[in-house]
Amino acid sequence: MLHGVPFVSxxxxxxxxxxxxxxxxxxxxxxxxxxxLGAIDEPVYLRSAAKPFIxxxxxxxxxxxxxxxxxxxxxxxxxxxxxxPEHVAAVxxxxxxxxAQPEDLQCGAEPPGVLHNNCSGKHAGILALCRVQGxxxxxxxxxxxxxxxxxxxxxxxxxxxxxxxxxxxIDGCGIPVYATSLRRAARSFARFATLxxxxxxxxxxxxxxxxxxIAEPFYVAGTDRFDTDLLRAGAGRIVGKAxxxxxxxxxxxxxGAGLVLKVVDGTRRAAAPAAIALLARLGALDAMQVSxxxxxxxxxxxxxxxxxxGTVAALGGN
Amino acid sequence: MLHGVPFVSxxxxxxxxxxxxxxxxxxxxxxxxxxxLGAIDEPVYLRSAAKPFIxxxxxxxxxxxxxxxxxxxxxxxxxxxxxxPEHVAAVxxxxxxxxAQPEDLQCGAEPPGVLHNNCSGKHAGILALCRVQGxxxxxxxxxxxxxxxxxxxxxxxxxxxxxxxxxxxIDGCGIPVYATSLRRAARSFARFATLxxxxxxxxxxxxxxxxxxIAEPFYVAGTDRFDTDLLRAGAGRIVGKAxxxxxxxxxxxxxGAGLVLKVVDGTRRAAAPAAIALLARLGALDAMQVSxxxxxxxxxxxxxxxxxxGTVAALGGN
Numbered sequence: 164m165l166h167g168v169p170f171v172s173x174x175x176x177x178x179x180x181x182x183x184x185x186x187x188x189x190x191x192x193x194x195x196x197x198x199x200l201g202a203i204d205e206p207v208y209l210r211s212a213a214k215p216f217i218x219x220x221x222x223x224x225x226x227x228x229x230x231x232x233x234x235x236x237x238x239x240x241x242x243x244x245x246x247x248p249e250h251v252a253a254v255x256x257x258x259x260x261x262x263a264q265p266e267d268l269q270c271g272a273e274p275p276g277v278l279h280n281n282c283s284g285k286h287a288g289i290l291a292l293c294r295v296q297g298x299x300x301x302x303x304x305x306x307x308x309x310x311x312x313x314x315x316x317x318x319x320x321x322x323x324x325x326x327x328x329x330x331x332x333i334d335g336c337g338i339p340v341y342a343t344s345l346r347r348a349a350r351s352f353a354r355f356a357t358l359x360x361x362x363x364x365x366x367x368x369x370x371x372x373x374x375x376x377i378a379e380p381f382y383v384a385g386t387d388r389f390d391t392d393l394l395r396a397g398a399g400r401i402v403g404k405a406x407x408x409x410x411x412x413x414x415x416x417x418x419g420a421g422l423v424l425k426v427v428d429g430t431r432r433a434a435a436p437a438a439i440a441l442l443a444r445l446g447a448l449d450a451m452q453v454s455x456x457x458x459x460x461x462x463x464x465x466x467x468x469x470x471x472x473g474t475v476a477a478l479g480g481n
Numbered sequence: 482m483l484h485g486v487p488f489v490s491x492x493x494x495x496x497x498x499x500x501x502x503x504x505x506x507x508x509x510x511x512x513x514x515x516x517x518l519g520a521i522d523e524p525v526y527l528r529s530a531a532k533p534f535i536x537x538x539x540x541x542x543x544x545x546x547x548x549x550x551x552x553x554x555x556x557x558x559x560x561x562x563x564x565x566p567e568h569v570a571a572v573x574x575x576x577x578x579x580x581a582q583p584e585d586l587q588c589g590a591e592p593p594g595v596l597h598n599n600c601s602g603k604h605a606g607i608l609a610l611c612r613v614q615g616x617x618x619x620x621x622x623x624x625x626x627x628x629x630x631x632x633x634x635x636x637x638x639x640x641x642x643x644x645x646x647x648x649x650x651i652d653g654c655g656i657p658v659y660a661t662s663l664r665r666a667a668r669s670f671a672r673f674a675t676l677x678x679x680x681x682x683x684x685x686x687x688x689x690x691x692x693x694x695i696a697e698p699f700y701v702a703g704t705d706r707f708d709t710d711l712l713r714a715g716a717g718r719i720v721g722k723a724x725x726x727x728x729x730x731x732x733x734x735x736x737g738a739g740l741v742l743k744v745v746d747g748t749r750r751a752a753a754p755a756a757i758a759l760l761a762r763l764g765a766l767d768a769m770q771v772s773x774x775x776x777x778x779x780x781x782x783x784x785x786x787x788x789x790x791g792t793v794a795a796l797g798g799n
Contacts, residue, residue: 164487165500173726173747176650178660180526181726181747182483184502208498271785280785332494333790342496408491408499428746429491429499467589467598472651 165425167201170440171433173464175473182478183433187424188345189415189445192353192360196346197420197445203349206342207425208332210406211243213318213340214285215355215372220317223368226291230260237375238382239284240291243405245385246279253382254283261291267300270336282336284382289314289338306331306339315341320365322351335407345423348412352421355402356414373414376402389435389459396452403438407431411438415447422447432475435459440477483743485519488758489751491782493791500796501751505742506663507733507763510671510678514664515738515763521667524660525743526650528724529561531636531658532603533673533690538635541686544609548578555693556700557602558609561723563703564597571700572601579609585618588654600654602700607632607656624649624657633659638683640669653725663741666730670739673720674732691732694720707753707777714770721756725749729756733765740765750793753777758795 167184174180186201196203218240226232232240236257244250255278258265267290270280277283289310293300298309305311318341319325326341334340343351355373358366376383380394383404393403393413403413409426411434422441426433439460442448453460461476485502492498504519514521536558544550550558554575562568573596576582585608588598595601607628611618616627623629636659637643644659652658661669673691676684694701698712701722711721711731721731727744729752740759744751757778760766771778779794 165497166487169482169484175526175658176660177647178524178526178650179483180650181745183746206496208493208496269786271787273785329495332496332498333784333788335784335790337784337786337788340493342494427499428501428748428751430746430748433746466651466653466655467591468587468655469589470651470655472653 165202165205165207165427167427170200170478171436171475172478173432173473173475175464180473183430184427185424185433185437186345186427187422187437187441188349189420189422189441190346190349190353191418191420192350192357194350198422198441201427203345206330206344207410208340208342208406208408209348209412209423210334210340210408210410211282212404212406212410212412212423214243215241215376215402215404216318216321216351217285217314218288219365219368219372220314221288221292222371223317223364224292224295224313226288226295227371229295230291232257232260232291234375234378235382236260237372238379240288241372241376241404242284242383243281243390244284244382245388246273246281247385250284250382250385251278254278254287257284257287258290261287261294263287263290263300269304280336286336304337311339315339317365320362321354321369322347345425348423349421352412352414352423353419354421356416356421357419373402387458392456392459396448396455401442401447405434409434411435413438413442413447415445418445418447420445436461436475436477483520483523483525483745485743485745488518488796489754489793490796491750491791491793493782498791501748502745503742503751503755504663504745505740505755505759506667507738507740507759508664508667508671509736509738510668510675512668516740516759519745521663524648524662525728526658526660526724526726527666527730527741528652528658528726528728529600530722530724530728530730530741532561533559533694533720533722534636534639534669535603535632536606537683537686537690538632539606539610540689541635541682542610542613542631544606544613545689547613548609550575550578550609552693552696553700554578555690556697558606559690559694559722560602560701561599561708562602562700563706564591564599565703568602568700568703569596572596572605575602575605576608579605579612581605581608581618587622598654604654622655629657633657635683638680639672639687640665663743666741667739670730670732670741671737672739674734674739675737691720705776710774710777714766714773719760719765723752727752729753731756731760731765733763736763736765738763754779754793754795
């Protein structure tokens, strides 16, 4: 069963009130394990951390050329965005390029609307894949739809994995998600970092998405979001992405490695403090970069009146 | 450090996606341990699970007689209520009895206002204690204020404990909270169950609050809330109360025992499934009662579109 090691504490006053355990794995592209905590061979859902691979599957099919997609389009396709006005405008622009309407998106509405759903860019990207394939929008959430088959095949190639029906779940936005081990996921992200051990067209698609995320970090998440701030602090050498239920995944370009972690209990608040601590331990972030990410590494627990009454941070020594 | 045992799973599709560990202790009033999981001697904050004792401290000072407080008043003083119209009206009525205004409450506003704050009844109760003491409303959140000293002294007597400054935290609503071990907390709830090993006035105050919670379960939490439904299913034999960061505490009247559990990672979603599993294990809930609480024992994880994609439930065997 999924298990981990205590890694992030939530304090109140002088006391630790709650503790989050994490499982994590970092591997080089050759499979050498740089770091292993907890259950690294237990299948977990990457959730939105897999979005860059979905975007790359869309690019791989030719959608970027066909519709003239730019960095912003590809960044929002890879995003868990905050629904800020610029994000909504970006999804609207992407839909216009592919000749689709907001009503075609099946991600579900997050107030005030479907474009504000953090996954709306990914769904717009999947519609672009429908167009390139000539497959219908109808049923695009179904595992058997040609777009989902293409995305699955892409992820299987990048991960050297086969996702059977027993690994299938449904994401918050309705699309299929497949469970994979942290070790295999970390190797996928290592390949995302090195662009090696991949078929040329797959590598080119991943390179295109990676460049877009680095060029347009705001469109990957948003104001004060960890993914955006990590892309900025990483200055082209770290491409990270969060997933729901406490997932973080990073491609570490200088190390030629990937890091994937899962907060065992699924709590979002622990993911960024854990990711920063592990990235520092791996040497992927230096002290200056860690300092720049300080507001994500530790932050206050506030009461209703807004007073700081505690802190969320990696445990000492991490 | 706080630690526990894996106890509640969150599934997605056929897979466990996240796992919550709990620490828990059940003891009889004589201190006999009926159940121990994880760190039972590590101080934890009970948070709102301590509200019945705060309400009893208010009663102990004479507020119920002085202001003619009824069951509904005492239930809302002990509540983490849902801000439903009846809850807001109950707090308003309580404030009127004690000659206070909503503006006197310092719990902070939860939209749309201060009366909707889940702690507003408790704060109104503390204002009643100010009135009885003849102490000012000003500064009633401060640990040194006479009302907080009276509440602390009451909790220390019930718990046979001494709360030093190193055990002090500030709750979400601004009042002081003190950390105590699950073992000691469970004994406090055992005394709440038996009303023995207590000074007569303390026992009488606890009896009055307990009767009010049993008589007015809706006012302790609200529609479809676990605390309310547990009081109803318990039919006068279980008086339970949730606290933030995954705390549940119950007085078990038939067993003459108390149960206190803490979700180690602080996640609310795991508390009720864990509490029901442990109450069943202790024999405090029978199969019919467990069935009546089924919607709290396991419930669906839903995606944005409202489709059930997984389940939160105690792990098999619990």
